[in-house]
Amino acid sequence: MQDASKFRRTGGSAVESGSSPETDPDRPVVFVLDDDPDVREALSSLLSSAGLRVLTFGSAAEFLKAKAPRCPACLVLDLQLPDINGLDLQQKLAEVNGPPVVFISGHGDIPSSVRAMKAGAIEFLPKPFSDEELLSAISNAIAKDRETTQQRSELARIQKSYALLSAREREVLPLIAAGLKNKDSAAMLGIAEITLQVHRAQIMRKMAAQSVTDLVRMASKLGIV
Incomplete structure (x- = not known):
């Protein structure tokens, strides 16, 4: 099994070892992983003409050594590769927040397609498929990657803010999220209501919450009930 640990996204970006091309955070990139050079060349030409950056690879090992641009991305992945099954690579990439996958295959079957879709393939x-089918799938994959990146970035920001809370403030936050009144929350914690109000104000400030509703949304994303 190829090691996918180098292809790990941290803070919504892909981080790998190796060299990389110039990057533009606003211009998506499509990775094409297929062992057929003619397919790689044809897809590269098609996607480039659609305004997409394209990086092509002939094997999973080659792909995993490359350095990914920090931008929205997707992976066009052949099911059958010389060094690893595409489904196994998909699983490994999912474990490290890899890009959304669009599978292409000349040897596909129903069980493989079902497994791929259940694992999150776009x-x-x-093969053969139309240009429109591929471009539509890639567009959906890139849109999903943008959304996922935004969600990861927001969660990272919330987690960073949460780390600023004191131990007592972390006790108060779930009570606010549950909708308890200050008086009831203070009674549960055995502190004065005015003290509870001070903690509440500090939580709002440290979490950069614009309202209690905003704070409850953040708590929900942190899994705090």
Whole structure:
């Protein structure tokens, strides 16, 4: 099994070892992983003409050594590769927040397509497929990656703010999220209501919450009930 640990996204960006091309955070990139050079060349030409940056690879090992641009991305992945099964690579990439996958295959079958989709693939396209089908799938994958990146970035920001809370403030936050009144929360913690109000104000400030509703939303994202 190839090691996918180098292809790990931290803070919504891909981080790898190795060299990389110039990056533009606003311009998506499509990784094409197929062992057929003719397929790689054809797909590269098509995607480049659509305004997408394209990085092509002939093996999973080559792909995993490359350095990914810090921008929205997706992986067009052949099911059958010389060094690893595409489904196994998909699983490994999912464990390290890899890019959304669009499968292409000339040897696909129903069980493989079902497994791929259940594992989160955006699309499973049997060869031959139309340009429109591929471009549509890639567009959906990139849109999903943008959304996922935004969610990861927001969660990272919330976690950073949460780390600023004191131990007592972390006890108060779930009570606020539960909708308890200050008087009831103070009674549960055995502190004065005025002290509870001070903690509440500090929580709002440290979490950069614009309202109690905003704070409750953040608590929900942190899994605090």
